[in-house]
Amino acid sequence: MKHSFLPMVVTAVCVLTLVMGSSLHAQQYTLKFASLATEGSTWLNVMKEYDAAVRKESGGRLGFRIYAGGVQGEDKDVMRKIRLGQLHSAGITGVGIGEISPKLRIHDAPFLFSTYDEVDHFLKTFEEELQQEFIKNDYINLGWAEVGFVYVLTNKPVRSVADMNGVKMWSWEGDQVAEAAFRALGVSPIPLSVVDVLTSLQTGLINGAYTAPLAAVALQWNTRIKYMLNVPLADASGAVVLSKKKFDTLPPDLQEILVRNGKKYMTQLTAKSRAENAAAIQTMKRNGVQMIEVSDQKTLKEFAAIGKKARQSLVGKLFDQDFLNRVEKTVDDFRAKQGGVKK
Helix, strand or coil, X not given: CCXXXXXXXXXHHHHHHHHHHHHHCCCCEEEEEEECCCCCCHHHHHHHHHHHHHHHHCCCCEEEEEECCCCCCCHHHHHHHHHHXXXXXXXXXXXXXXXXXXXXXXXXXXXXXXXXXXXXXXHHHHHHHHHHHHHHCCEEEEEECCCEEEEEEECCCCCCCHHHCCCCEEEECCCHHHHHHHHHCCCCCEEECHHHHHHHHHXXXXXXXXXXXXXXXXXXXXXXXXXXXXXXXXEECEEEEEEHHHHCCCCHHHHHHHHXXXXXXXXXXXXXXXXXXXXXXHHHHHCCXXXXXXXXXXXXXXXXXXXXXXXXXCECCCECHHHHHHHHHHHHHHXXXXXXXXX
């Protein structure tokens, strides 16, 4: 009888060991993350892959809690919640990035880039300066995740600057860059939230919008427009950002896992987004949207001049003259080496 309790003791010890072992690997740090991206989208799928990699490498100590589909609001709402500590991280577009630092909106500047090679060269050249802009404003950029080239979508054919006359163009409410671009084109844009665009196209409140092709298909805007001007208006930036305050609470090993995987998965996302944007253009064509191609150099130079005018109007509001000059020179020099037309 003296050994009758031994199996019970062994079982208790085993259970306790399992409980203690699991607690050692229980999630200690949760990053509350919000995005406009919807369930099933490539954007969110890659974000979930990023989360899975972080959880695996951290032994389950770190992970994201993802709020998708805009349930936490648009970019400005999300950034406000991060400042209040209600959220920690977000996948944001240029509008949200501008809430961190207006200077960073240079990435979205109108008619600045004409190829993705130019975008990549710009980011490589200014990487350190841009990252420091995030840090000094209390954020960590976990990875660039651009939306892609944005195009003008209309219900009347637009082949030149003059053709913009009469277009009732939407602009994202509070987006200074979009407003500057359209005012330089001679248009007074109608500010609305993103969620109001489809209904406004249906009712005729607006007959023009702008976005990346993939977003146009996902948001069904392509069903309410007839034409796409196949000249990039801008490269819409995006990033996954994290409050520096939250980042600083993480042990160094978790910080390293988070940053390294962020760069890896957001680089993958950018490549996938570019491919899917190209495919979305073909989808739009099949659904009846007419692509308006512009090849004559006179018209292209006219759009380039409009872009320069719009960018200049943002000096002193978003960035200073020196920074704009350096960025424009970098892009122009790269384009010249590639055999393109210098703006």
